[in-house]
Amino acid sequence: MPLALLAKGGDASTALYIVAFSLFIIGIKQGTHPTTAKRGNLIAAVGMAVAVVTTLLLDGIGNWGLIILGLAIGSAVGAYASVRVQMTEMPQMVALYNGVGGGAVALIAWSELRHGLNGIELEVLIPVLLAGVIGSVSFWGSNIAFAKLQDLIPTRPIAAPGQQVINGVLLLAIVVICVVLAVDHESPSQGLFILLLVLAAILGNLVVLPIGGADMPVVISLLNAFTGLSAAAAGFALDNVALIVAGTLVGSSGTILTLEMATAMNRSVANILFAGFGGAPSGGGGGTGEEKPHVSIGAQDAAIKLAYADSVVIVPGYGLAVAQAQHAIKEVADELEKRGVTVNYAIHPVAGRMPGHMNVLLAEADVPYEQLREMEDINPEMPRTGVAVVVGANDVTNPAAKNDPDSPIAGMPIIEVSEAQEVIVIKRSLSPGFAGIDNDLFYEPNTSMLFADAKAAAAEIASEIGNL
Amino acid sequence: MTLFAELTIFVLAIFVGFEVISKVPTTLHTPLMSQTNAIHGIVMLGGLIVVGEANDGLEYVIGTIAIAFGAINIVGGFMVTDRMLGMFSRKPKPKADADGKGGS
Numbered sequence: 001m002p003l004a005l006l007a008k009g010g011d012a013s014t015a016l017y018i019v020a021f022s023l024f025i026i027g028i029k030q031g032t033h034p035t036t037a038k039r040g041n042l043i044a045a046v047g048m049a050v051a052v053v054t055t056l057l058l059d060g061i062g063n064w065g066l067i068i069l070g071l072a073i074g075s076a077v078g079a080y081a082s083v084r085v086q087m088t089e090m091p092q093m094v095a096l097y098n099g100v101g102g103g104a105v106a107l108i109a110w111s112e113l114r115h116g117l118n119g120i121e122l123e124v125l126i127p128v129l130l131a132g133v134i135g136s137v138s139f140w141g142s143n144i145a146f147a148k149l150q151d152l153i154p155t156r157p158i159a160a161p162g163q164q165v166i167n168g169v170l171l172l173a174i175v176v177i178c179v180v181l182a183v184d185h186e187s188p189s190q191g192l193f194i195l196l197l198v199l200a201a202i203l204g205n206l207v208v209l210p211i212g213g214a215d216m217p218v219v220i221s222l223l224n225a226f227t228g229l230s231a232a233a234a235g236f237a238l239d240n241v242a243l244i245v246a247g248t249l250v251g252s253s254g255t256i257l258t259l260e261m262a263t264a265m266n267r268s269v270a271n272i273l274f275a276g277f278g279g280a281p282s283g284g285g286g287g288t289g290e291e292k293p294h295v296s297i298g299a300q301d302a303a304i305k306l307a308y309a310d311s312v313v314i315v316p317g318y319g320l321a322v323a324q325a326q327h328a329i330k331e332v333a334d335e336l337e338k339r340g341v342t343v344n345y346a347i348h349p350v351a352g353r354m355p356g357h358m359n360v361l362l363a364e365a366d367v368p369y370e371q372l373r374e375m376e377d378i379n380p381e382m383p384r385t386g387v388a389v390v391v392g393a394n395d396v397t398n399p400a401a402k403n404d405p406d407s408p409i410a411g412m413p414i415i416e417v418s419e420a421q422e423v424i425v426i427k428r429s430l431s432p433g434f435a436g437i438d439n440d441l442f443y444e445p446n447t448s449m450l451f452a453d454a455k456a457a458a459a460e461i462a463s464e465i466g467n468l
Numbered sequence: 469m470t471l472f473a474e475l476t477i478f479v480l481a482i483f484v485g486f487e488v489i490s491k492v493p494t495t496l497h498t499p500l501m502s503q504t505n506a507i508h509g510i511v512m513l514g515g516l517i518v519v520g521e522a523n524d525g526l527e528y529v530i531g532t533i534a535i536a537f538g539a540i541n542i543v544g545g546f547m548v549t550d551r552m553l554g555m556f557s558r559k560p561k562p563k564a565d566a567d568g569k570g571g572s
Binding site: 024025027028029031032033034037038040041042044045048051052055056058060061062063066067069070071073074075077078079081082083085087090091093094097098100101103104105107108110111112114115123220221224227228230231232234235236238239240241242243244245246247248249250251252253254255256257260261347349354356357359360363364369372374 | 469471474477478481482483484485486488489490491492493494495496497498499500501502503504505506507508509510511512513514515516517518519520521522526527528530531532533534535536537538539540541542543544545546547548549550551552553554555556
């Protein structure tokens with residue numbers, strides 16, 4: 001093949017890029033169906049391999065030592081982390097991978113600007129500025145999301161007074177610097193560009209810091225879309241069609257996913273980003289001060305209630321993930337099924353810290369797919385359910401969402417466990433969930449609280465049922 | 469390629485993204501997010517290109533880090549997605565997974 005064809009924008013390389021992004025589209029499409037998802041992921045990975053090899057064959061590619069070094073380090077770190085990560089830690093892993101992607105974009109933008117210090121066309125400079133700003137916001141925002149999910153910094157909202165004003169000023173400064181650089185595109189100042197990256201980094205930090213753990217899935221999803229868009233911007237700067245298409249696909253699909261998640265929580269994305277939710281719940285049940293009467297039971301009582309019920313619905317939440325209780329819960333279910341009790345799992349769309357988080361965890365514990373029931377599907381069956389067991393879930397079961405129009409979570413669809421004949425809540429304490437509001441469910445007459453670590457409690461219940 | 473050709477592709481790709489993703493069962497949200505996340509690792513191509521154009525120490529460093537970041541994004545992203553989806557494929561399960569194998 002004549003090398004000229006492989007020049008940037010040459011016919012052969014463009015053709016191969018078209019093959020690559022077609023594979024991405026097919027891969028994503030197949031990723032939306034349970035039976036084809038695994039194949040879809042492989043197809044997308046093959047597309048990526050085609051894109052990378054094509055790029056390596058372009059003329060003008062050089063410094064092979066550095067390329068091999070970068071590829072070797074990155075691949076080793078990525079592979080190691082993905083093999084070692086616990087299923088429970090998946091959300092922060094996605095946040096971290098997203099962050100490095102954004103970081104790569106910002107660095108590429110910086111490098112491109114350095115090549116244009118003696119004059120750069122606006123058609124290149126504008127995407128470089130967009131890529132730099134969005135990439136930097138995404139990098140730092142994702143790192144904060146990671147740190148919060150990994151409990152390196154407190155998950156509760158952290159906000160300074162006047163935060164909105166500071167963010168606004170930062171955003172304004174970023175826009176002004178972009179305009180100055182664009183006006184001065186004959187000899188753009190590198191110092192100003194670096195300042196731009198730094199301001200964007202601060203903005204990324206400040207936007208994500210005030211967001212509570214419960215909203216983190218939505219934020220990660222949004223940042224995922226951002227990184228996609230920044231990759232597309234880098235594609236415009238580098239005149240690379242593979243980057244444009246792949247980045248844009250991720251940008252738009254990530255946006256859809258973000259909106260879906262926000263809808264499931266009955267909140268708008270703007271509200272999540274700017275409201276600093278969880279700080280001051282207005283009259284929605286107050287703080288943690290007063291103790292209200294509640295019924296507390298032990299594992300043995302719980303075992304008896306469960307063993308003699310006709311049907312049991314298990315409602316998992318993030319607490320199950322933290323306690324790594326999925327296998328122990330499966331043991332409880334196995335014991336119950338041996339006794340002829342029907343067991344189902346009610347999965348709230350935003351249970352855990354990411355949609356589908358619970359499904360992944362329970363699948364890891366070999367829970368049959370058919371037993372994982374979606375919220376709309378299981379709610380009508382609640383009144384006929386003997387016992388609903390809430391394991392480490394809180395806000396997604398809070399009846400205040402239905403009954404109290406003043407509650408911060410008012411209108412959020414919930415799993416209606418209080419409709420079941422009896423409710424057992426396995427939880428460490430009465431402390432509120434991520435939303436920072438009290439859960440009336442705990443004080444209802446048909447609710448029993450089992451204060452324990454979810455894994456230990458489940459293991460104990462399983463063995464108690466076995467002894468009955 | 470001209471700017472307008474690129475803009476055309478950009479706009480069409482937006483619609484393809486919307487079209488291809490709608491109506492996903494909740495179960496697949498996390499794997500799908502992780503997969504699209506891996507796809508934006510495509511920025512690594514940018515790293516490969518700029519490192520070839522690099523002509524001083526700082527640019528070598530920037531380019532190499534960008535490649536490494538991109539590679540983490542790609543390799544980690546696809547592998548972790550594969551691992552997640554592997555949990556769903558329900559084959560007979562003789563393999564006793566280390567922690568807490570079923571209590572039967």
